Amino acid sequence: MxxxxxxxxxxxxxxxxxxxxxxxxxxxxxxxxxxxxxxxxxxxxxxxxxxxxxxxxxxxxxxxxxxxxxxxxxxxxxxxxxxxxxxxxxxxxxxxxxxxxxxxxxxxxxxxxxxxxxxxxPAGLDLRMAMAFGTAGLTAMLAVKSIESKGIGPSDGEVVVTGATGGVGSMAILILAGLGYAVVASTGKPDAHAYLRRLGASTIIDRGILSAGAARPLDTGSWAAAIDSVGGSTLSAILSQIKRHGVVALCGLVGGAEFESTVYPFILRGVSLVGIDSNTCPPPLRTSAWERIAGIVPSNDVLQxxxxxxxxxxxxxxxxxxxxxxxxxxxxxxxxxxx
Structure with missing residues (x-):
């Protein structure tokens, strides 16, 4: 050496x-x-x-x-x-x-x-690929694992991903699509729609639909789960629209650290709000998440x-x-x- x-x-x-x-x-x-x-x-x-x-x-x-x-x-x-x-x-x-x-x-x-x-x-990744995922990929994988831990699979309904063109959002779409989930991507970038579909998004919505906040404490249940890197009023809207026994994996606050909600999504629909902390994730969980990443997403899909x-x-x-x-x-x- x-x-x-x-x-x-x-x-x-x-x-x-x-x-x-x-x-x-x-x-x-x-x-x-x-x-x-x-x-x-x-x-x-x-x-x-x-x-x-x-x-x-x-x-x-x-x-x-x-x-x-x-x-x-x-x-x-x-x-x-x-x-x-x-x-x-x-x-x-x-x-x-x-x-x-x-x-x-x-x-x-x-x-x-x-x-x-x-x-x-892990086997299947090289150094460049590892950083193509990086902190964002690890965070996304931990969010996906939190959804799986609640027993929510591809047959249970769509998963909405906010901040879809960002690092965590892009990685979350790749991972979810690789596992067979139908992904709804929320974005404010009209010119990124083709990019999001290449990642695996099946539906794309304008972020304004969510950033306007919750119209009512409980709205129509639209999604089985969510990965939210935005927070703020977007999180408020998502919580009101998650289906029964769904889960929201929260991992960001670019839209604000505070949000409004009621107890209704939690006590009437059994919705779970799970915080994702990749910073101090325990080593065994961290290692298993990286091994899972290496086995799910083809390198060509990541490099794009x-x-x-x-x-x-x-x-x-x-x-x-x-x-x-x-x-x-x-x-x-x-x-x-x-x-």
């Missing part, structure tokens, strides 16, 4: 007078502040909504000290290990556990990570959702994401060879 260099090239955030700035810098590996027993040569990371908020400074995402390296997920190869769980040469994935929030993250060539945060790349960018392009692409101009997943090629 190639000798580990003394420095790592990374995207570094600094803050002055409340303003966040990003630049590409070369940092001594010995100065990485993370307390980790594994050193990973990072090949790919990805760009999530939370990353965009962190890089631009528009959200209170970073809880660590500046200067700071963002990126809430990574995939790469172990080059040094003091853990019995991993040895040099192992390909691994890291998502969550405060990576890119309280500890330095994936926008770097080398990162020190705790072994308990790492998951082996992916845009490859270089590390130096991250700041610009973050602005695009916050402006709503990104569709699907964005993978960051750390070495830029395939971006």
């Amino acid at each position: 190639t000798a580990v260099p003394t420095k790592t090239r990374c995207l570094v955030l600094t803050q002055q007078d409340g303003r966040t700035s990003a630049s590409i810098e070369s940092v001594p590996i010995a100065s990485i502040p993370n307390r980790g027993d594994v050193l990973v040569n990072v090949a790919y990371s990805s760009l999530n909504y939370k990353d965009a908020l962190a890089v631009t400074g528009r959200g209170k995402i970073i809880r660590g000290e500046f200067p700071f390296v963002p990126g809430i997920d990574l995939a790469g190869t172990v080059v040094e290990s003091d853990s019995r769980l991993f040895t040099p040469g192992d390909e691994v994935i890291a998502t969550g556990w405060g990576l890119g929030e309280s500890s330095w993250g994936g926008y770097t060539e080398y990162q020190r990570v705790r072994s308990e945060w790492l998951v082996p790349v 959702t992916v845009r490859m960018v270089k590390l130096q392009d991250v700041s610009e692409v973050c602005e695009e994401m916050l402006a709503g101009r990104i569709t699907g997943r964005t993978v960051v090629s750390i070495f830029g060879e395939d971006a």
